[in-house]
Amino acid sequence: MIDRRLIQNFDWILLFLIAGIAVMSIANLYSATYAVRNIGGSQVFYKQIYWFLIGFSFLLVMTTFNYTHMDRFAYPAYAISILLLVLVLVTGKVTSGSQRWISLGPITFQPSEIAKFSIILVLAKFICERGTQKSYHLRDLWQPFLLIALPAGLILKEPDLGTALLLVAVGGSMILIVGIHWKSLVILLCANMAAAPLIWMKLEPYQQMRILTFLDPGLDPLGSSYHINQSKIAIGSGLFWGKGYLHGTQTRLHFLPEQHTDFAFSVLAEEWGLLGAGFLLLFYLALIFWGLMIAANSRDRFGSMLAIGIVAIVFWQVLINVGMVTGILPVVGIPLVLFSYGGSSLVTTMILLGLLMNISMRRFMFQ
Incomplete structure (x- = not known):
């Protein structure tokens, strides 16, 4: 029997925020792929609707069980994700010079997306096992750092610098929320420098070039700098009101590269201007704020840490992608969460947001 309190506490605000971003994503994707033959045009558009429907189905499924039982699966899920990351390096599908995909019949997926889920789960479990000590010292950090470094290192070998950095940022955020002693933090910063x-020296040549062209955009205007230069032209030409839906010249004339994936935000900014881009960012800000409220109101530490990890996934992907397409950060290939085209990333994000809704709905259980 379904507990009536679950229905009464269904998080409609969270669902509204997700649905709002989804609607904007689908509308923007239609424009980004409008009459673009080389990326499939309408086929890509309909595929994304299909992935959203699957994602929403998984989101609802994630609300049907008690999330507190997930802690027992944390380490097995982490081990499976590590095995899949090793498997993709051995037998994975190579696309555009990167070995990131595993094909199982008609299904193709990225193990790095599963790693996002498992790293949040295993760090939440680890932090809860460590108890409520005030802050971590260096001697306490080697275990969580190893948990983060192992999948991040394997993803970096694919190579996928963006996702590897994302895992480090998300894991680091969860640990920082718990607290690191200031002396230990200073030592870590100095060690990183x-x-x-x-x-x-370990970066691939194209990754080094991306950083160099970030520091000097005029270094290679027709090569490594081309993507970001065209993106800034598109965003800047949108001004305040934008050029109008389906009327973005950078998009229509195909000057904007990867306009349906990594640079989807540039399409929005060109056609809807600062007003439309700001509206989307307000939805993300509300989603992040609401997720932090869920974390604060969670009645157990495990749920709170899971919520913080999920919010960190959304926050860092929005920050990195928007910073990347506007030239504030180097191009690292991070899609805009819930907005850019991509099945694996979208479904994983919806599963995580379903877990966030699960935590919100069951906050009354521990009162």
Whole structure:
């Protein structure tokens, strides 16, 4: 029998925010793929609707069980994600020079998306097991750092710098929320600065070039700088009101690269201007704020840490993607969450948001 309190506490605000971003995403994708033959045009548009329907189905499924029982599956889920990341490096599908996909018959998915879910789950479990100590010292950090570094390192080998950095940012956010002693934090910052040259040497040549062109956009205007230059032209030409729906010249003339995936926000800004872009960002801000409220109102530590991890996923993807397309950050290939085209990323995000809704709906259970 369904507990009536679950229906009474259904989080309609969270559902409204997700649905609002979904509607804007589908409308923007139609424009981004309008009469564009080389990326499938209407086929891509209908596929995204299909993925949204699947995603919403998974979201509802994630609200049907008690999330507190998920802690027992944290380490097994983490182990499975590591095995899949190893498997993709051995037998994965190579696309555009990156080995990120596993094909199982008609289904193709990215194990790195599963890693996002598992890292949140395993860190929430680990933090709860450590108890409520005030802050972490260096001696306490080697275990969570190892949990983060293992999947991040495997993803970096694909290579997928953007997702690897995202895992580090999300894991780091969860640990920082718990608290790190200031002396330990200073040591870690100094160690990262000292390791920067080594990290630079480990980057692929195209990744190094992206950073160099970020520092100097005029370095390679027809090569590595082309993407970001065209994106800034599109965003700037939208001004306040935009050029109108289906009337973005950068988009229609195909100057804007990856306009249905990584640079979907640029399409929106060109056609709807600062007003439309700001409206979308307000929805994201509300979603992040509401997620933090859910974390604060959760009646158990495990639920609170899960909520913080999910909010961190949304926050960092929005920050990195918008910063990337506006030239504030280097191009690292992070899609705009719930907005850019992509099945694996969309379904994973909807599963995580379904878990966030689960936590919100069951907050009364611990009163």
